[in-house]
Amino acid sequence: MLHRAVEDISTGSDSDYSSTWISWFLSSKGNEYFCEVDEDFILDRFNLTGLNNEVANYAQALDLITDQLDDEVQDELRGSLDVQARLLYGLIHARWIVTARGLAKMVEKYKRGDFGRCPRVLCQSQSLLPVGLIDVPYEKSVKLYCGRCEDLYSPKSSRHGSIDGAYFGTTFPHLLYLVYPTLIPPKTGPPADGPASANNTGEGKGGRRRGREEVPDAVGGMSGEGGGEGISTASVALKAERYRPRIYGFQLNETAKLQRWQEAMRDRQVARLEELEERG
């Protein structure tokens, strides 16, 4: 279901008239995460190395996205070719957004909040960035990375949720913060690009203290694994999976250091919990 918007071909191209395939693609509903790839990037075959093995009807798909397709061919296999053209554009897009010019275009979108904002209350509407969990297409849909809580979220809309994560890649958000360190969100206070946090001040006055995490609920949520009494708080803590940012497959230095420290702290806490549970 990654490429389901074929029905948009007729409606999309009729309603919003646009001169090029790329501008039509970008203006189609659900494609808001994509930025415009410069034509000279696409026309430089060096940038497309290897993509001919990933896309069927590669030459014609390339002609279609660069508006050079013969009219006859267009009528013959327009439908299937459009699917291939989307795939090709997506894979080119993943390469483009890690170039200097591509990053700059995505920064504009990031500042506008085109990728949505973090749903976590304490992130104060931090702007998100799209990321892939794997660089191979047809495997995982796109996720949204929050630079503040350093966690991942699924897009709210199903149209965005069905976009292939390989069209953004595993490196993009982390490279963006590496190249634009001033955009790295602060860990506390209002975000640099977000709305003022005036709406957060009322909290806590209503007499509702923030209690401890409700561990029993969390344990209940894990039911089905192991049997009844075998589930301990410590084992649940150990199972929490974490996202590890990577640039070209390498774990980020500072983040990796911090994560190792956090995990050492977690392991100590887990050991204490196990000790307590053994006693009780």
Ligand SMILES: [Zn+2]
């Ligand atoms: Zn967040």
